[in-house]
Amino acid sequence: MRQQGFRRKVKRGIDVVAAAGGLCVTWPVMAGAALAIRATMGRPVLFRQQRPGQGGRLFTAYKFRTMREASGTDGRPLPDAERLTALGRFIRRTSIDELPQLWNVLRGDISLVGPRPLLVRYLPRYSAEQMRRHDVVPGITGWAQVRGRNATSWDERFAHDLWYVDHWSLGLDLKIIALTVWKVLSGDGVSRKGHATMPEFMGNVSGRAVAAA
Numbered sequence: 001m002r003q004q005g006f007r008r009k010v011k012r013g014i015d016v017v018a019a020a021g022g023l024c025v026t027w028p029v030m031a032g033a034a035l036a037i038r039a040t041m042g043r044p045v046l047f048r049q050q051r052p053g054q055g056g057r058l059f060t061a062y063k064f065r066t067m068r069e070a071s072g073t074d075g076r077p078l079p080d081a082e083r084l085t086a087l088g089r090f091i092r093r094t095s096i097d098e099l100p101q102l103w104n105v106l107r108g109d110i111s112l113v114g115p116r117p118l119l120v121r122y123l124p125r126y127s128a129e130q131m132r133r134h135d136v137v138p139g140i141t142g143w144a145q146v147r148g149r150n151a152t153s154w155d156e157r158f159a160h161d162l163w164y165v166d167h168w169s170l171g172l173d174l175k176i177i178a179l180t181v182w183k184v185l186s187g188d189g190v191s192r193k194g195h196a197t198m199p200e201f202m203g204n205v206s207g208r209a210v211a212a213a
Contacts, residue, residue, distance in 0.1 A: 003136050007170060014173075015112050019105035026099050033064050033096050040087050041068050046100060051117035054137045059109040061117060062100040066091050095184045101140050113173040114139030115161040118201070125203035133161040136168060143172075146179035154201050154209035 003011060034045045044065060051061040066088030067080065077083065084092075091097045104110045110117060117138040123131075144152065144160035152160070164172070200212040 003168060010170060011111065011173065012108070014170075015105050018112055019102040022099075022102045023106075026102075029096060030064075030099050033091060033099075036087055037065055037091075041065060041085060047097075050120050051138075052120055052123055052134060053109055053117060054134060056123060056131075056134050058120065059104070059107075059117075061109070062103055064091055064097040064100060066097050098140055105140065111137040111139045113141055113176050115142050115164060116140075116145065122201050125201060127204050127207075129162065130158050130204075130209075132165055133158065136165050141176060141180040143176060146176055146183055149183060154199075154211050158209060 037045045047063045047065045049061055049063075050058045053059050066085065067083035068085055068088075069077075069083075088097075101110065105112060114137050115133040126133075142161065143164040144157045147160050148156065202210045202212055204210065
């Protein structure tokens with residue numbers, strides 16, 4: 001269902017009010033997280049990365065840093081599991097790392113609710129159907145996050161994203177926000193089994209989404 005007209009304006013209004021209120025309420029938590037990251041991992045405190053938004057337009061996403069900078073003998077970054085710190089695991093489990101994205105919401109880059117903005121390098125790997133996840137504004141949380149978060153497969157994640165695109169409503173957004181609070185409190189689905197984070201999406205083979213081994 002297309003996000004347009006009056007309902008789109010209401011969604012944007014909710015985003016602005018909630019993001020501004022969230023920043024006011026959570027600034028002590030963010031300040032504490034920033035100090036802890038600075039003391040244990042050094043600079044930078046924030047992780048900045050280009051992500052595709054609605055229509056594939058790029059924007060800079062902000063998150064708290066959860067991994068140390070470390071490379072192997074070949075000069076490539078070590079696997080996520082080896083770079084993720086104890087503090088980083090806590091910040092990810094509690095979703096504190098996502099709080100700086102409230103600034104992205106205020107800017108209009110993303111919404112509170114929508115398909116999570118993934119990596120730019122995934123764009124040419126999507127099928128035409130998977131690309132439809134960019135028909136709506138991406139979000140901090142979404143239907144895929146409350147239906148399994150990072151513990152789901154890529155096929156399941158894309159299916160949830162596309163279901164949200166086709167069934168979007170303000171009521172669904174409110175339901176997802178409520179379920180997100182429960183997911184954060186329970187710490188459920190932070191990572192995929194056998195992976196520190198979510199395995200890389202490598203593309204599609206015979207209609208099936210493929211993840212890195």
